[in-house]
Amino acid sequence: MRMSKLYLLIALATCGHALAGDLALTPWAPGLKAEAVAFLPNSPERLAAGARDGLQLLDRQGAELARFKGNFSSLDTRAAGAQVVAASLDNDRQQALLINLDVAGRRFGKPLYLPTRDFAVNGLCLYRDAAANLFVFLVGEEGKGEQWLVGNGATLLSEAQRVRGVPLPPSAQFCQVDDATQQLLVNEENIGWWAYPAHPEAEVKRTPVALFDTPRREAGAMASVPGGMVALDPKTSELHLFQHTGERWVEQSSLSLPGLKEPEQLTVNGRQLLVRDDDTGALYQATLDWQAQPVAAVPVLPEVAAVRQTDPVGRQGDAADDPAIWIHPGQPAKSRVLGTNKKQGLLAYDLDGKLLQELAVGRLNNVDVRPNFKLGQRTVDLAVASNRDHNSLSLFSIDRQSGELREAGEVPTPLKEIYGICLFQPASGEIYAIANGKDGTFLQYRLSAPDGRAQGELVRQFKVDSQPEGCVADDQRQRLFIGEEDVGVWAVDARADQPATLANVIKVGPQLHADVEGLALYQSDKRDYLVISSQGNDSYLVVDAEPPFAVHGAFRVGLNAAAGIDGASETDGLEVTAINLGGPWSQGMLVVQDGRKRMPEQTQNFKFVPWADVTRALKLP
Template identity: 35%
Template sequence: MTYKTFLYGALVSSLVGLLSACGPQIEQAAAPKPITPQNALALQDVVSSQLAPLQLGGGDYLLLASEKRGLVLVDASGRERLALDGGTVERFALQQLAQDNWLIAVYDEDNGELQLRLLDLEEGSPRIRYLAAMATSAPQEALCFSRQANRTHLFAIDESGLGHEYVVHPREQAWQFTEVRPLYFGEQVSSCVVDDRSGKLLVAQPPLGIWSLNADAEMDEAREVFVAASALPGASFGGLWLDARSNNLWLTADDKVLAFNIHAPEQGPQFVETLAEIKPVSAAVQQGALLALEEESDRVHRFAVTLPEPAAELQAFRGPLEIPRVRASAQTAPVSSGGDAADDPAIWVNPVNPSASLILGTDKKSGLNVYDLNGKLLEHFAVGRVNNVDLRPMQHGKFVAIAAATNRTDPGVSLFGISAAGEVEYLGLRNLAMEDPYGLCVYRKGADLMAWVSDKEGAVQLLQIVPGAGNVDWSLRQLATLEVESQVEGCVVDDEMQLLFFGEEDGGIWRLDIAAFLGGEAGPQLIAAVDGERLAADVEGMGFYHAGDKSYLVVSSQGNNSYALFSRDGSQFVGHFRVDINLDKSLDGSSETDGLEVSSAALGSQYPQGLLVVQDGRNRMPSQSQNFKLVSWADIAETLNLP
C-alpha cells in the first residue's frame, strides 16, 4: 500500500461517518410516481456519458462526450452538426469566452492527455479547433472551468483524487497550461463545477457527498459540506451542472435528478424527480425541459417538468467584493523553512547605486534572509526565530544603516549593521525583559535611533538603540511602556511627524503622538476600524510611502488578502488592491500577508516610482515554501489612479 493510498483511505474512513450526519435531508415520504420522457433525441454511434447545452448563432445545441468520436455537437432537434474525429472522451468542461465562442477542455483516454479546443462559427457553421494538449499521469475523472480576474482556470481531478488547478491561456502559437496548485480529495470523485458568482468550487465525491471550497487559490480553502451523502438517494451521484440563470445546481443520483439552490443548499433540494426507464449520469435544462442521459447512451431523454425558480431574496445574492488587482513584478527565493515561516520584510536603499538595494526578510523559524532586487538569496543569518524586522539609516563610522529584528528564541532584539557597500553584518542579540518579542518598528528622533517592540501577549516598549564603537557594545535602553488592549504586531513610525501607527489585529489602526504620549498628555486613537471590506481582520504589516503631500500609509488587510492605502495621517481611506498573478513572469499573487514594507525611492528601471514588498502566505505556481512578492509602485499608482 502506498502512502497516498493509505492517506486517501484514512480520509474517507474518518469523514464518511461525519458527513453522513450533515447536510439537508430528503424526507422519506411516499415514493412519487416516476416521470416518463416526453420524447428522446436518437443519436448515431455516440456512446455518451455527459451532455451540456450551449448556444451558437442564436440557436440551441447540445455538446456530448463520445467514447467513439471524441465530441459530438447536435442541434435541439438531435440533428448532428459536428463531430471531433477519433478519441475516447468521457469528460469535458465547457466555458463561454464570448458570444459564439466556447472553450472546451477534454480528457482523451486514447492519448492520455488533457486537450483544449475552441468551438465557434465559421461562415455560420460550427467548427472545433485544436488549441493545446498536456499529457497526464492518470485518467481524469472531473473537469470544470472557473473565471477569475478575467482569466480562465481549469480544475482537473484524476481517478486517485489528486486534483490540479491550471490557468489556461494563449501563448504565441498555442495555448498553455500553467499549474497554480494541487488539490487533494480521495478516490471516487465523479464531477465538479464552479460557481463564479460566489467563487465556489463544488466537487461530487461518493460516498462522502458534495464538497464546497474556494476556487481562488489565494484564499483559505474553506472546505465544507455542500450536500452530504445522506441527503442524496443512493450511493452513486454526480453529473454536476450549474444553471447560472436560476442559480440552481443540477445533479443525478441513481434514478433521480435533483436541483439545489447554489446559495442555500441547507433548504434541501428544490427539485426531485425519479425518472422512469433510465438511471441518468448527466442532466441539464434546455428550452424549459429537463434533459437526461444514461451512461454510455445514444439517446437524450427530454422530460416536461415544472422547473424550480430561485427565491426572490436569492436573486439579489451579493458575491465577494471585487477589489482591483495589481500584478506581481518579481518574487524572492522561498524561505528554507516549511509552513508559516516567512513574515516581515525591510528595504535598504543603496544611496550610491539604488539598483543594488537590498531586501531583508525574516524566516521566523530560522533567521534573517538578505535578497537583491531580483529576489535572489544573497545571505542567510541563522540567528533564531526572528519575527519582525525594520531598519533606518544612521551616521556611524562603520555602518550606514542599522536593522533590528525581534528574536523569539532567546527573547530580545537582534541587531544588524549595513555598510555602504551593501554588506550586512550581525551585531548580536540584546535581551529584553519580555516574554515573547513580536512586532517591531524602528524610527529616527534627531540623531537617535529608536524602536517600538511589542510583547505578543503584553505591552509595547519604546527602546533607544545605543550605538557602540565595536559590534558587541551596542545596547538597548528602555524609555517607556505603552499598554495596549490586544495583540499588536504591525507598526510603523512617520519619522518627520513623530507619529506611531500600529495595528490591533482584530480592531483596526491606532495612531499615537509620541511626544504627547511621553509627556503624559495623549494616548492612542483608533483612526480606522476593521469593517470587513476596506480593512479586514487581521490587520498586519504597515509601511509608509513618502512622497511629500502624496504620501500614503500602506496596511496589510489579511482577512481579504488586500492592501489598503490611507492618507498620511491615517484618517482617510484612499483605496485598496490585491497582488495578482503575473503570467508573463510565471508569478502567483500574494495572500495571507503578515509583514510588508514600501519605499518611494527610484530603484532602477524596474521600480522607477518605488517598491512594495509583501510576505506571501501561499506561494503557488508551483506550490513552494513561503516567500516575498515585489510590486512596482508605478503599477499600484496606475491601477488606483493615484495622483
C-alpha cells in the same frame, strides 16, 4: 394561469415542505452516441464528447455541424471572446485538453494538452476568475485533484501551468464551478456533495452542500445554476435542487426522472436541461421552471500583479513573515529587500528576488531598517529584527556601499513573547526600536553602539488591550501606526517623552478584515499613504497617512500569467517605498509576504509589485 409542477414544488419547499414529482423528459438526438454533452454559452448550439465521434458541434436538434476527431469523455465550456473554449478528456492519450471553438465559423482550433498526470483523471471542469484567468480543475482517483492555469481572456496559453493540488474526496468523479461565487462543487459518491473555494489563493477548505449516510443514496453529476446547484442521484433517479444561502446550502426540492435507470451526465443552461441515461446511452431534454434566489456575488476588488518574486524560503510551513527595503544611498538599483524566516533567520534579496545572503540567527519575526547608525567609529545602515528565540532585538549592520549584512549584537527585552517591531528616526538622527509582545505590551528603546556593541535604553512603555504585531513610524510627522490584529489600526505619538494616547485610524469592519497584519508607509512629494495587510480577505488597504485617514480602497495581488508568478494571500508583513529604484520600480515598490505559494507549490516567499500599478488600480490622486 396554471403553475408548473416544479415551480409549485419550490414554492412549497421554501415553506419547509420539500416534495418530489416527475420531470417531463423527452428524447433528444436519438442517434447520437455521446459520453457527455454541454450547452454552449451565448449560443443555441451544443457540444458533445464521445468515444466514436470525437468532439461534435451540434445544432439544437442534434445535427452535426463540425467535428474534432478522437475519443473523448467529460466536458465543460466557457465563453472566450467571440469563441468558446471547451475542456475534455482525451481517452486515447489519457490527457486533458482545451480547445477553442469558432461556433459561427464551425471550426475547432488547435488543442492545448495538459501534461500526462500520474493518476487517472475521472472528470474536469472550467473556472474563470474576476481577472479573466481561465483554469481547469482535474478530478482524479483516490482524492487527487489539481488546478491548472490554461488561459487569460480569449487566449489559451501556449503551455498550461499547474497552480496547485486540491485534496478532493476519494470517490469524486464530477465537478462544476460557479464563477460568480467562486465555488468549486464536487461529488463524493457515497457521501454527498461538497463546495470548495475555487480561487487559487483561497484557503483549502470545504463546506457540505448535502450529505447522507444511507446506501440508498448516491451523489452523482451536478450543474451550477445562478443561486444554486442541480445534482443527480443515480440510485434514486432523482434530480435535487439546492439553494446557496450564505455559508449554508439548503435543498429546495427534488424531482424524479421517470424511465431513467442510471442518470449519469447533466448539463443545464437557464431553464434547459440535458441528461444522459448511462444504461442505454440515450439523451433526454427537459425544461426547468426553478428559480433560485439571487446570491450576492463575491465583492470584486481590483488586482495588481507581482512582476518579480523571491526565491522560496528554506523552511516549510508558516516561515516567511516580514520584509523591509534597504535603499542603496548612491545606486538605488542596487537596493535590497530583507525578509525574515521565522524558522531560520534573516534573508537578503536583490530587486529580481535572487537570494544574496542568509543569516541563520534564529526565529526572527519582523524587521525594519534605517540609515546612518554609528557603530563604534563606523557609520552603517541598521536593520533590527524581533528575535523570538531570545525575546530580544537582533541588530544587523548594512554596509552602505556593498549592502552586505553582518550581525551587530543583541538587545534583551523583558517581553515574554516578543512579536512585532519597527524603527523610528526623528530629525535629530537617533534610532529607536519599538517592539511589542503578544500580550499587547509595547517597549521603546533608544539604540546605540558607542564601542561597537549594540545597546538599548528603554525610554517608554505602553500597552493595548489585545495582540498587536505590525507597526510603522512616520519619521517626518513623528507618528507611530500600530496594528491591533482583531481590532484595527491606531496612531500614537512616536516621541519617547510624549504620552502614548491612542487615536483611531481604522477599525476592523467592512473594509479592513482581521487579522490586521503588516503596515507600511508610501511617502512621496505628492501624497503619503498607509498600506495595511487585511489578512482576513487577502487584500491590501490604502489609507491617507494623515487625519482623517481617508480610505482610498483595497486591492489584491493577483496572478501574473505571463511571468508565471502566482498571486499573494494570507499576507503577514509588507513594505513599500516611493524611491525610484529603476526599471519597473520607477514610482516605487511594494513588497508583500505570500502565505500560500502556488504555481508551483513551494515554500513561502515575497512578491514585488510596481507601485505604479497600485496607483492605476485604485486611481490614487
